[in-house]
Amino acid sequence: xxxxxxxxxxxxxxxxxxxxxxxxxxxxxxxxxxxxxxxxxxxxxxxxxxxxxxxxxxxxxxxxxxxxxxxxxxxxxxxxxxxxxxxxxxxxxxxxxxxxxxxxxxxxxxxxxxxxxxxxxxxxxxxx
Ligand code: THU
Numbered sequence: 439x440x441x442x443x444x445x446x447x448x449x450x451x452x453x454x455x456x457x458x459x460x461x462x463x464x465x466x467x468x469x470x471x472x473x474x475x476x477x478x479x480x481x482x483x484x485x486x487x488x489x490x491x492x493x494x495x496x497x498x499x500x501x502x503x504x505x506x507x508x509x510x511x512x513x514x515x516x517x518x519x520x521x522x523x524x525x526x527x528x529x530x531x532x533x534x535x536x537x538x539x540x541x542x543x544x545x546x547x548x549x550x551x552x553x554x555x556x557x558x559x560x561x562x563x564x565x566x
Pocket of ligand 1: 455458460461462477478479480487488489490491520521522525
């Protein structure tokens, strides 16, 4: 856990958030034990912003990893911010039972992905 938190804190420093000023760092632990990180990347065309969690997922998948065990998300707010809806959906694609840990400036919260996204749409609905 400490390794994931450290990785998420480090990548939060690289967040590109000139519009919101809300810097997010995410670190993913794959089922095979590797760590991948992501930060939010904003754009002057606001809707093109990428969240930290989805950047981290993309990085893991690009490296050949499709099983995610845990994600740690760092923000500077309390209570700690939970992943947005889009990120919940993307995380759920790669991690049944995935643990989501949110760390804020003082508090920590955690959930399973199923708690954050109940009755989700997934590959089962496509018969895949
Ligand atoms: N953000 C994330 O990186 N992850 C989330 O789950 C929620 C929001 C980012 C997007 C944007 O750069 C900033 O936080 C404010 O919405």
